[in-house]
Amino acid sequence: MAKGRNNLLGVGGQRKTLSRAERQGAGPARDIDRKAAEDKKQELVRKMRERAAAAEAAPAQDAPAES
Template identity: 75%
Template sequence: MAKSRNNLLGVGGQRKKLSRAEQQGAGSARGADRKAAEDKKQELVRKMRERAEAQAATTAEPAADQDGPAQS
């Protein structure tokens, strides 16, 4: 189907809607929100890794204890 030359709606991409504060030169809160979300994610990942390491350490210790009494 041939492209209509009279209807140029959507040609040239889309622009982000600027808030009133952004129009006046103030920074957007979007960047701060993204930073806060990234910080929360990093903290969650750190906690999950610590828990996984602690769980791996506790599961490794009983295996060592089982070998000790069996030799006696």
């Protein structure tokens, strides 16, 4: 029987070198979350601009014409 039979070091291949962010649990999923947050922000900004443009146009149409 081999002397180091309970020592399984090296079995299963080498480990991937992890970046600091991946070690803290924020790997590739973090990039996806960041992209989703950016998309939501862009959509919100677009809606706000549309509402602001509509609010500016509405009083101009409702105002009586001065002659």
